[in-house]
Amino acid sequence: MASLTLKRAAGAWLAALVLGLAASAQAQSPAANPPEADFAKQQQAQQQSQPLNNQPVWKEVRSGQAQTSTVRGRETNVLIQSQGQTWRAARVTVSTALGGLIAALVLVLFGYYFWRGSIELHGAPTGRVIERFSPAKRIAHWSMGLTFVALGVTGLILTFGKSLLLPIIGYTLFSWLATLAKNVHNFTGPVFSVALLIFIFMYAKDNLPKAYDLQWMAKFGGMLDRSGNTHVPSGKFNAGEKGLFWSLVVVVSLVLVVTGYILNFPNFDQTRETMQLANIVHLVAALLGIAMACLHIYMGTVGMKGALDAMRYGYVDETWAKEHHGLWYDDVMSGKVPRGTEPAAPTLPQGRPA
Ligand code: HEM
Numbered sequence: 001m002a003s004l005t006l007k008r009a010a011g012a013w014l015a016a017l018v019l020g021l022a023a024s025a026q027a028q029s030p031a032a033n034p035p036e037a038d039f040a041k042q043q044q045a046q047q048q049s050q051p052l053n054n055q056p057v058w059k060e061v062r063s064g065q066a067q068t069s070t071v072r073g074r075e076t077n078v079l080i081q082s083q084g085q086t087w088r089a090a091r092v093t094v095s096t097a098l099g100g101l102i103a104a105l106v107l108v109l110f111g112y113y114f115w116r117g118s119i120e121l122h123g124a125p126t127g128r129v130i131e132r133f134s135p136a137k138r139i140a141h142w143s144m145g146l147t148f149v150a151l152g153v154t155g156l157i158l159t160f161g162k163s164l165l166l167p168i169i170g171y172t173l174f175s176w177l178a179t180l181a182k183n184v185h186n187f188t189g190p191v192f193s194v195a196l197l198i199f200i201f202m203y204a205k206d207n208l209p210k211a212y213d214l215q216w217m218a219k220f221g222g223m224l225d226r227s228g229n230t231h232v233p234s235g236k237f238n239a240g241e242k243g244l245f246w247s248l249v250v251v252v253s254l255v256l257v258v259t260g261y262i263l264n265f266p267n268f269d270q271t272r273e274t275m276q277l278a279n280i281v282h283l284v285a286a287l288l289g290i291a292m293a294c295l296h297i298y299m300g301t302v303g304m305k306g307a308l309d310a311m312r313y314g315y316v317d318e319t320w321a322k323e324h325h326g327l328w329y330d331d332v333m334s335g336k337v338p339r340g341t342e343p344a345a346p347t348l349p350q351g352r353p354a
Contacts, residue, residue, distance in 0.1 A: 087276035098287035125349030129315040131340020143195035154181035213239035252289040315351035
């Protein structure tokens with residue numbers, strides 16, 4: 001009985017030994033695992049024929065094949081995310097093209113100013129003023145507008161500073177400037193998002209499109225008539241301002257806010273690909289938005305006499321209202337639209353406090 005058990009155990013051991021040796025021989029045979037063996041051979045050959053050219057390794061890395069990691073979390077097994085290279089290349093192309101657009105637009109605005117000059121009033125100011133923007137509306141405009149400008153300037157420093165400023169101001173100064181720009185940008189973004197929503201809420205009603213806006217668009221508001229004799233009727237805001245409101249303020253700025261939050265808070269657990277996409281969309285929206293804001297800031301300052309006073313002090317002269325926003329002026333005169341509060345102090349014809 002005992003010798004039978006011993007024989008059986010010896011047989012099982014022998015069988016296990018034979019099977020084990022066969023499996024080990026198969027694992028070591030090049031034919032058993034051809035791709036890995038081929039890869040190793042390719043690597044050896046590559047290192048001899050083209051030393052330091054590690055292309056096959058990087059090809060494997062870029063294949064997107066998951067790696068192994070004991071760290072738990074999203075994408076922790078993707079050690080190198082190869083789309084990062086595509087993203088970096090796209091960033092350079094997009095920023096160069098749209099940065100060029102902004103530079104060209106600034107030149108066009110300079111040219112337009114020298115050709116057309118500031119749009120002046122034809123009639124004499126009456127000295128009677130109408131309220132154009134209440135204090136609350138002015139605070140809403142400046143909170144949104146100035147935070148936008150701060151984000152635009154710091155964003156431009158972060159995008160183009162390394163190529164344009166670093167060679168001029170050197171590493172020490174640029175490092176301080178870039179750190180400051182990054183922090184101002186990151187902390188101003190959320191403030192802008194709140195100011196933006198308040199602005200949209202307060203200004204949307206006056207920006208609803210009306211049939212007469214088509215006339216303004218057909219003649220481009222008379223802006224290309226150097227004599228200034230083309231008068232196009234417009235309500236509280238003209239079609240150009242309405243276009244700016246819906247495109248820049250509503251669409252572009254909301255896209256900037258959403259993509260900005262995705263970039264500002266990586267702890268939302270988004271993937272690297274989501275952040276790269278958000279970054280490209282943010283960049284395109286920002287550069288287009290900055291170009292549009294340049295047009296608006298030009299018209300709100302040097303482009304039209306009296307416009308800045310309206311947003312600074314809240315009042316415009318009746319002649320300004322009649323010449324630039326005729327239908328709004330008619331509505332105020334007929335009492336259809338409230339004339340607003342009287343200024344607390346006497347004002348100059350432009351609407352400025354005396
Ligand atoms: C710091 C630079 C800025 C200046 C000097 C400025 C100037 C002005 C002025 C003078 C007005 C009144 C125009 C009128 O009476 O019809 C105005 C209105 C307005 N501004 Fe600005 N602004 C600036 C920044 C911005 C920015 C950055 C935005 C958008 C992101 C913006 C969006 C608007 C809008 C939407 C209106 C009202 C027009 C409408 O609702 O259709 N502003 N601005």
